[in-house]
Amino acid sequence: MTFDYIITDYITGKPVRNIGPEASRQIFEKFLIDDKGYAKEDIKVDEKLIVQFKGEDYISAIDLIVLCKKKALMAITCVAGSIGSYEREILAGARLLYDYQIPLSVSTDARDAIVMDTLSGKKMGQGLDAIPSKKKALKLAETMEYKTFDKNRKEREMIIYRSFNLEKVNI
Secondary structure, three states, rough: OOOOOOOOOOOOOOOEEEOOOOHHHHHHHHHHHHOOOOOOOHHHEEEEEEEEOOEEEEEEEEEEEEOOOOEEEEEEOOOOHHHHHHHHHHHHHHHHHOOOOOOOEEEEOOOOOOOOOOOEEEEEEEHHHHHHHHHHHHHHHOOOOOOOOHHHHHHHHHHHHHHHHHHHOOO
C-alpha cells in the first residue's frame, strides 16, 4: 500500500509531507515566483525559530521568508484555515526570528492574504494584490526600517508565538 502524502517542494525541490497547510504553501510559493517575480533564491523555506518557554527551547519554523537585497522583507505563514487566526502568530515570529524585526508579516491561504507592518502591528492590506512584487520590494527595501525588538517585550512575544504555534513542535 502506498500513500501520496509526499510531494516535492516547489522552491527547495525536497520531499515534504502534503498535510495541513502544505497545499496552500505550494500554491503560494508558485505565486511568489510566477506572479510576483521573485527568484527561488529569494525565498527561504521552513526557517527555524527557537523560542524559550519555561526555561526550555521550543523549536518551530516560519513557512517562508522573502529576502530583498539580502535582508528579510517578509515573514509568511501559510495556513489551511482562517488567515485572520494566524495574524498574531506570524507577527510574533517576524519580531523574534532575527536580530532585527522583519518589516512585513503575512498570513495567507494562497487565495487571500493579510499583510501587516511588523513594527506597528497594523494591517497594511488584504488580498493577494497586497503582496509586494519583487520590483516593488526593491523600492520598499530602500525605506524599510530594520529595528531590533524591545528586549523587555521579547519574553512575552515568545509566549504569544508558542501559544499560537503549538502544531509545529520540534520540526
